[in-house]
Amino acid sequence: MKLQALLDRGCKIEKVYPSVLGSDAEINIVTVEIRCSDGQIHKIRAYREEASDLREFIRTKISNTK
Known part of the structure; x- marks a missing residue:
């Protein structure tokens, strides 16, 4: 994963x-x-199912750093 x-x-x-x-309701992008x-600033875009997976990955990262 690039992120x-x-x-x-x-x-x-x-x-x-x-x-x-x-x-997560109605999140497509x-x-x-x-x-x-x-x-450098990098932008990553995820669509549909990948968007939900990406959000969950970030949530997990946030909770692991607290």
């Missing part, structure tokens, strides 16, 4: 649209902005 590879390189999730803490230490 996992970026996180492994030390990049940080900067923004997620729509919010991962909201409802998720956009994630990731900022790396070199200043």
Whole structure:
């Protein structure tokens, strides 16, 4: 997964649209902005089932860091 590879390189999730803490109802597209230490910003878009999987992955990452 591209997001996992970026996180492994030390990049940080900067923004997620729509919010991962909201409802999954009718979410067909998720956009994630990731900022790396070199200043690059990467955008990842996921559609339909992949969008739900991506949101769940991010939720899991958030809960594991608390």
